[in-house]
Amino acid sequence: MGLPGVLLVDSDDRLHRMCATAARIHGFDADVVTTAAAGFERMAHGSYSVVVADLEQPGVAGRSFLEELCDRYPGITIVALVRGSAIDVPRSHELDTAIATVVGTPVESEIFGAALHDALDHHHRRVRRKLDAVDHSTILLVEDSDGDALLVVEYLSEICGARVTRATRVEDAAQILRGVSYDFVITDLTLPDACGLDAVRRLQPLAPNAPFIVLTGIDDEDIAIRAMQQGAQDYLVKGQLDAPTLRRTLRHAAERKRVYNRLVHLSRHDPLTGVGNRAALRDRIETTLARARRRELGFAVLFIDLDRFKAINDDLGHDAGDAVLIEISAxxxxxxxxxxxxxxxxxxxxxVLLDELQPTDHPLDVGRRILRSIERPIMLQGGEVVVTASIGVARYPDAAGSVDDILKAADTAMYAAKRSGRNNIQIVGEVAAEDRDRVSLTHGLQHALERGELSLHFQPQLTLDRHRVVGYEALLRWYRPGGVMVPPAEFIPLLEDSGRIVAVGEWVLARACEQLAIWRASGYRDIRVAVNVSARQFEGTGLIDTVGDCLRRYDLPPPCLELELTETVLMGDTSHVKGILDVLRRLGVRIAIDDFGTGYSSLAYLSRFAVDCLKIDRSFIDQVHVDRERALITSAIITLGHHLGLEVVAEGVELAEQLAFVTSARCDLAQGYLLGRPARAEHVTAALCS
Structure with missing residues (x-):
């Protein structure tokens, strides 16, 4: 057996030479790297029980590196180095279980050696706890073969004391899962009432928190991949199974499921305060609005903006600002x-969403209670801080329409509260001025395509290793008479509401393919074009024919065309979505998931459908250089995409710091104003020729 592996991450030459020497003296095999990126590279290809890194050193390792390390490798054990005393070092929740000991610098050889041995003991105890968790787990085994079921039970009794319940049919298993929770589900694929991946598809939603393991006699890599995409954590072949393999599989499946569930939680919650995020709020309002229309119920949305909060960050620092936000949230x-x-x-x-309001309930009462609570002094280490807020209220059905209409109404009311002197509440019904603007825009859109007011701009997508342009995203623009550009966020929802989005979408697809054919004829044959497909366009009957016609008419290789779908599209009828995606994949075009991470379906639907690329929403990229949690989520999404064999694109890269982050996180492509603004086709052609 080899020596225990230790990875030292630090840029201080004297320190890592001394630590490496001390590690080897005390019986450890030590490797040394000087950057966080090199540390992740070694972790990906090496076997290390302990990582040693400076807890306080920014840019090389530091807290953010260790946090991400724990997220990528949940079983790792850490020895944290700190300058000076090792007493009273603050630990985050994520690091608390991973850090075995803290050592002050300069490091003494004997102290460092003892710390490594303590860390190794700590690592072994953590592994033992994980094994114990398997030993005392409950397992639902879905297997109709008595011989195979007996073999699995014998293996389980040999390796652990897990309690096993057996079902021979999927429907029986489903009935069990409706009443009892299990730690693991192990299922065959060929059952009396299921075949293929039906068992996984039908049972996984009934046990969303349990790791799923497929145990089958079918040794087929393609089916194994599809099983993982459907939500299974592992795929075992019966003839290749033994007790140690089964135990290792259970442990790894539990770890994968834990990481998956954490990613799901992070995608739906604000990492600082723990409350819901914007995507979760929109989904909840959507559900509440549908229910309110059916049952004639009321609800209200309150927008709350803290007054002059920037001064707190500027005067007291971002740590104090974060503490204030956490307290205000509570x-x-x-x-x-x-x-x-x-x-x-x-x-x-x-x-705030106030659900199911009765006619006698008034959201202003809740708003006033919130204002009084917020303005109470907040005690910080530096003294006392007083914060006030401006609140805008939109109540349904007074403020009606779509989710966006209600959110806009609340936002407008909030700004009215600020204009009224701050620290107060304003409530609005339907916003008359916005309604008039909406009617005007809708009328103008009816003939915009025929009048030639719509055009395409193209934004480049570049590789992050060589900064080479590999493609362009086609973006729709509307210039009204007089040259006034209407923002896409204002007119595209109107196209969708009116149904005109289908005709306009077909026009966009044809013009984008035509332009790509022109570039290819000019010698630029290695680029591709990405086109957004709306939910209405995808749900219609003509998308497949339109795509096929465009490919034939402009003589384009199918992989040169990429169709970008939002998560809203994937949230439709699963069989319908899968059917269309399968046909598009047979045509050979690429499929990308746009704005990834903004909807609750992100991870579930990503694993269910075969796609080529995911584009990380700009809301994540916007804060990666200043928000550690956003950086962790973004890195996790990139890692997840790569594990699934997907190309990952970072959207909205506008700052050099953001570009540096996504490059270090090994993102494949990026697009944004820093790399190239959307431009007309003739300007792109000129740039290609230059």
Whole structure:
């Protein structure tokens, strides 16, 4: 057996030479790297029980590196180095279980050696706890073969004391899962009432928190991949199974499921305060709006913006600002019912959804209670801070329409509160001025395509290793008479509401393919073009024919065309979505998931459908260089995409710091204003020729 592996990450030459020597003296095999990126590279290809890194050193290792290390490798054990005393070093929740000991610098050889041995003991105890968790677990085994079932039970009795319940049919297993929770589900694929991946598809939603393991006699790599995409954590072949393999599989499946569930949670919650995020709020309002229309119920949305919060960050620092946001979030939650929802929209903006309001309930009462709670002094280490807020209220059905209409109404009311002197509440019904603008834009859109007011701009997508342009995203623009550009966020929802999005979408697809054919004829044959496909266009009957016609008419290789679908599209009828995606894949075009991470379906649907690429939403990229949690989520998404064999694109890269981050995180492509603004085709052609 080899020596225990230790990885030292530090840029201080004297320190890592001394630590490496001390590690080897005390019986450890030590490797040394000087950057965080090199550390992750070694972790990916080496076997290390302990990582040694400076807890306080920014840019090389530091807390953010260790946090991400724990996220990528949940079983790792850490020896943290600190300057000076090792007493009273603050630990985050993520690091608490991973850090075995803290050592002050300069490091003494004997102390460092003892710390490594303590860390190795700590590592072994953590592994033992994970094994114990398997030993005392409950397992649902779905297997109709008595011989195979007996073999699995014998293996389990040999390796652990797990309690096993057996079902011979999927329907029997489903009935069991509706009443009892299990730690693991092990299922065959060929059962009396299921074949193929039916068992996984039918049972996984009934046990969303249990790791799924497929145990089958079918040794087929393609089926194994599809099983993992459907939500299974592992795929075992019966003839290749033994007791140690089964035990290792259970342990690894539990770890994968834990990481998966954490990613799901992070995609739906604000990492700082723990309340919901913008995507979760939109989904909840969508559900509440549909229910309110059916049952004639009322609800209200409150937009809360802290007054002059920037001064707190500027004067007291971002740590103090974060502490204030956490306290404000807790106070808002204490002012509402458990059936209501609190969300942080970003920065110093919060929102509250007051659900199922009776005619006698008034959201202004809740708003005033929130204002009084917020303005109570907040005690910080540096003294006392007083914060006020401006609140805008939109109540349904007074403020009606779509989710966006209601959110806009609440936002407008909040700005009215700020204009009225701050620290107050304003409530609006339907916003008359916005309604008039909406009618004007809708009328103008009816003939915009025929009048030639719509055009395409193209934004480049570049590789991050060589900064080479590999493609362009086609973006729709509307210039009204007089040359006034209407923002896409204003007119595209109107196209969708009116149904015109289908005709316009077909026009966009044809013009983008035509332009790509022109570039290819000019010698630029290695680029591709990406086109957004709306939910209505995808749900219609003509998309496949339109794509096929465009490929034939312009003589394009199918992989040169990429169709970008939002998560909203994937949330439709699963069989319908899968059918269309399968046909498109047979045509050979690429499929990308746009704005990845903004919807609750992100991970579930990504694993269910075969796609080529995912584009990380700009809301994540916007903060990666200043927000550690955003950086962790973004790195996790990139890692997840690569594990699934997908190309990953970072959207909205506007700063050099953001570009540096996504490059170090091994993202494949990026697009954004820093790399190239959307431009007309003739300007892109000129750039290609230059």
């Amino acid at each position: 106070r808002i939650c204490a002012c509402v019912r458990t059936s209501d929802m609190v969300a942080r929209l970003g920065g110093d903006e919060f929102a």
